[in-house]
Amino acid sequence: MNKSPLNYLISVAIIAILWVVFAIFMGDYFSQKPNLADKTPESFANDLRIIFGIGAFIAIICICYWFYYGSLESTASEMDRAKRKWNGNFIFLIIVSVCLTVTLIIMNMKQGIQPQWFCMYFGVLSALTFISFWITSFLLSPLTVKYIPLGKR
Amino acid sequence: MQKNVIIGIGGTGARVIESAIHLCAAGLGPSELNIIIIDPDEANGNLTHTKSLIKEYVELRKKFKNKGDNTLFKTNIVISPSGKFVWNIFQEKDSTLGKYMNYDNLKKNNQTLSDFAEILFTEKELNTGLNEGFRGHPSIGAVVMADPPMDEYPFKLLWDDISTLSANDLRVFIVGSIFGGTGAAGFPTIGSRPLIKFNEKFNATLGGGKSRVLLGGALVLPYFSFSTDSEVDEPMFVTTNDFPIATKAALQYYNDKELGFDQYYFIGDSLAQKVGNFSTGSATQDNYPHYIEMVSAIASFDFFNQPKIDDIPDKKYFIACREMESVDWSMLPLTRDNDKLQEERDRFKQKVSDFTIFAYTYLAYGKGIIAQKHQDVLAEAWYSENFKKNFKESDVQANPRYGENTDLFEVAENYFKDFLFWICSIDKNENAHLIDSNNLLEGDLDIKDRKEIKLKDPTKFKSNIGQIIVERNSGLNFDAFKTRCLQETIIDDKTMYAGNRFLNIFYEASKKFNKINRVIK
Known part of the structure; x- marks a missing residue:
């Protein structure tokens, strides 16, 4: 499981599945339930898919970089x-999820969406970014950095 | 059943035994090796070091448990049950030949004999203190070594269980230099026919020219030189200028005498590399190891490993010489069997290389891991894979820092430092190209303080580890050692103490590293 390319593929698949679940299957729920002033639910769902997609994409880049870095022989001595690096990636993804939530808030300021919905979007973005990164790196990191993720040290 | 005994005579004998012990540690020795050392110079630096090395080996072997099929420390080194494995010849300090012969009494009571003694020995020879050896005068040594106490340890070690042995099963190998004093005197006296080979009192002889003893000897010919201070204030001493004439005289004498040896090995080196400064003996006589001593130890293993002989053995003489100025792995005379020579050379190189990398990586890296707390090194994958699961602070089988494990590491560290000092000293003699000590050592070797050997940090000098063994290599670095070797080694033997697992992990990783680093021709 922690061998290349299996770990890359499984990680991409996990994040992609999460994106499909949150952005496609639950997309209608996330876009139709909140009260929207002048935006159509379809347009708002589209925004959510893009924002969630950006978060998932950045998470995939981070996890791939982590796997690549972990598979370098030189990493063994550092x-x-x-x-x-792991802490940096993790914190970066927290910041990404916060920034993307803030972006959603700014984009939809005039819509009058209740704050609890933005909390929910933040939760989804968290799941797609730093939580995904933590889970995949916890389970699938190359042997050299297997014991680096939080909870394994 | 076969019993192997090596008898080292004088400083060279002690140094050959030092080499033999290191080769045994690497897994190249016979399954059992009994050791006897003969040296009147109790304080001799070479002897003192070999004595402590034997004790370290025995102690480490007791504590260290091998994993599966590796042959580390496989040789059971046996010393006399009394713990006395050195025959110092003289009972008292300040002994002289005159005192040994009761020359003063002789003068009073037996004028004829005292006159005879005066013909054989000069006044200087009669009155010079001998506790630092025979100072290049084998004629003195031959007198005092003529009648060793065969019924006392360490010689009694030869005769323990003699009755259970058949013809030629007690293999005794005598080694000493023949260009100095003690070795040149001891070789023909200890190797004389009635003393060991055909000893009747202890049932060595079987009648009809047969004996339970197969006697081999390595005559170590001149191979080193030393710096001599022009202001040496000593009554009797030899310099390197005396070596050739002393050697010639000794060889002529041995040729004339009918000695008990069945097989002889002649070992020497004309390069005469310097191994230290001049010393008549005592603690200051402590020299850097030399590859000729290792070759002499190899000769003893060849002698012990030869097939069983049931009949009267034929006399055999072995001689090996360099083909070039320098010596590398492909030139070592490892066996009398030409068909097995290449195989033996590969095996020898592999074992010595593996142990060298093992000792180096443990001392330069592994020791540092042990010095840290368990929690602080869990990021190291190889460590966590082996020690994280079922870890308990107060369990010798789980925590390598607990209980007996710390004793094991202490003994191992001492031994590994000695081994690396030895193998690096061999490289120090510029013409031996087995390992490249520049890739391993930080600074120079100091014979006065072997335990203070300073090693290069492999995490800083990453590429050095792949260049330590002199051979065509892939140039792998320390990162490769960790990722491809250490991380791939998991030892989960529940019967082993954690300290033993820790050391075995490093040995297995070293083996893997050398295997993948070696370029197959």
């Missing part, structure tokens, strides 16, 4: 740097 465990402290590897820890910093």
Whole structure:
């Protein structure tokens, strides 16, 4: 499971499935339930798909980079740097999810969407970004960095 | 059943035994090896070091458990049950030949004999202290070594269980230099026919020219030189200028005498590399190891490993010489059997290389891991894979830092430092190209402090590890050692203490590293 390219493929699949679940299957729920002032639910669903997609895409890049970095032989001698890299990726993805939520808020300020919905979007973005990164790196990191993710150290 | 005994005479004998022990540690020795050392110079630096090395080996072997099929420390080194494995010849300090012969009494009571002694020995020879050896005068040594106490340890070690042995099963190998004093004197006296080969008192002889003893000997010819201070204030001493004439005289004498040896090995080196400064003996006589001593140890293994002989053995003489100025892995005379020579050379190179990388990586990296807390090194995958599961702080089988494991690491560290000092010293003699110590050592070797050997940090000098063994290699670095070797080694033997698992992980990883780093021709 932690061998290339299996770990890359499984990670991409996990994040893609999550995106499909949140953006496609639950897309109608997320776009139709909130009260929208002048935007159609279809247009809002489209916005959500794009924002969730950006989050998922960035998470995929981060996890692929982590796997690539973890498979380099030179990483074996720089465990402290590897820890910093993992922490950096993780925090970066938290920031990404916050930024994307803020983007959603700014884009839809005039729509009068209740705050709890933005909390829910943040939850989805979290699942697609740093939580996905944590789960996939926890389960599928190359052997050299297998014990770096949070909870494994 | 076969019993192997090696008898090292004098400083060279002690140094050959040092080499033999290191080769045994690497897994090249016989299954059992009994050791006896003869040296009147109890404080001799070479002897003192070999004595402590034997004790370290025995202690480490007791604590270290091998994984599966690896042959590390497979040789059971046996010393006398009394713990006395060195025959120092003299009972008291300040012994002289005169005192040994009761020359003063002789003068008073037996004028004829005292006159005879005066013809054989000069006044200087009669009155010079011998506790630092025979100072290049084998004629003195031959007198005092003529009648060793065969019924006391360490010699009694030869005769323990003799009755259970058949013809030629007690294999005794005597090694010493013949260009100095102690070795040149001891070789013909200890190797004389009645003393060991056909000893009647202890039932060595079987009648009809047969014996339970197969006697081999390595005559170590001049192979080193040393710096001599022009202001040496000693009554009797030899310099390297005396070596050729002393050697010639000794060889002529041995040729004339009918000694008990069945097989002889002649080993020497004309390059005469420097191994240290001049010393008549005592603690200051502590020299850098030399590859000729390793070759002599190899000769003993060849002797012990030869097939069983039921009849009267034929006399055999073995000689090996360099084909070029330098010596590399492909030139070592490892066996008398030409068909097996290449196979033996590969095996030898592999075992010595594996142990070298093992000792280096443990000391330069593994030791640092043990010095840290368990929690602080869990990021290291190879460590977590082996020690994270079922970890318990107070369990010797789970925690390599607990209980007996710390004793094991202490003994192992001491031994590994000695091994690396030895193998690096061989490289120090510019003409031996087995390992490249520049890739391993930080600074120079200092014979006065073997345990203070300074090693290069493999995490900083990453590429050095792949260049330590002198051979065509793939140039793998320390990262490759960790990822392709250490991380791929998991030892999950529940019967082993964690410390043993830790060391075995490093050995297995070293084996893998050398295997993938080697370029197959």
